[in-house]
Amino acid sequence: MTLARAIRDVLTTADPRRKVKLARSAARRWRRGDLDHAFDVAMPDAPGRPREPELLPPSRMPRRGKGGSERGRIALLHALAHIEFTAIDLAFDMAGRFGCDFPRGFVDDWMSVGADEAMHFALLDRRLRSLGSRYGALPAHAGLWEAAESTAHDALARLAIVPMVLEARGLDVTPATVARVEAQGDIATARILQRIYTDEIRHVGLGTKWFEYRCAEDRIDPETSWQKLVKRYFRGQIKAPLNDSARASAGLTRSYYDSLVR
Structure with missing residues (x-):
């Protein structure tokens, strides 16, 4: 398995839990030296996205307030979870799209960032579930990509x-x-x-x-x-x-x- 193919697998995966799993695995395999430092496939123009959440333009996003109530806190956590979900793809795309133009340390850094973003999303999604919600239950910002x-x-x-x-x-x-x-x-x-x-x-x-x-x-x-x-x-x-x-x-x-x- 090459680095580029492992990254592409992360990017094209739509299911959030599977994306997190693949992101962590790719970062771990790169750190261990299990992936060839090769850029043999192109990165996709856009990453895989689940059917939920519904993606809305900024002008149509409901105001979420400041999280004072449980409902407001769920809205806050959902918005942050969507940012972190998109950030997984942003980090891996950085490594896969531009890594061939930089020293190896560039890939080291952005693979580690991708693993961080996957962990952040998992923490936020777990917190949402503890409050009786989940990622995808509310609409999200369409413009992050x-x-x-x-x-x-x-x-x-x-x-x-x-x-x-x-x-x-x-x-x-x-x-x-x-x-x-x-x-x-x-x-x-x-x-x-x-x-x-x-x-x-x-x-x-x-x-x-x-x-x-x-x-x-x-x-x-x-x-x-x-x-x-x-x-x-x-x-x-x-x-x-x-x-x-x-x-x-x-x-x-x-x-x-x-x-x-x-």
Whole structure:
């Protein structure tokens, strides 16, 4: 089995539990040296998706509130589970689509990220089930894969947008969410979110590391290049307030994003 074929199996699998299992297995087999470092098959244009949840455009997504009630907490957990489910594919696609253009350590890093995202999804889905729900019970955001589609041709753009914008946003909002669910007495959910937050600092750091590596190879300024790529490929806005300390610990300093904050 080659690395690319193992990654493709993860990406094309629609069933959530099987995707988690394959993701963990692929990361473990790569770490053990059981997969050939070969890119002999192309990555799919889009990953497999289960019949549920129903995917809606952002304008049609119901407002979920701040999780004050059990119903609100289920909506919050479901939205986060969908983000982590999509993040499994984003990480494995990063390794499979662009790994041939980077040193082996690039694959090491993004396979480990994929395993983290699979674990995050499993934790959130288990928590949903403990509250009498499940992943797929509510509608979910249809636009999360768009960042992958728009940057499928450009590793530098993918690194700029997915870890350094989308995951970095998690660093901004998660601490307040953790504090809120703790105040509501939901310690189990708070612990899961804190674990995800800690891992996401590492993920953003890996994105920054490999972005700067490629910029050094291409002899271009990383901060100016990142700003140009964000303006071109990111449809939203980088909104204050930002978690500057967590971003800085991931190497994403204010000099990257200060001029783009709204």
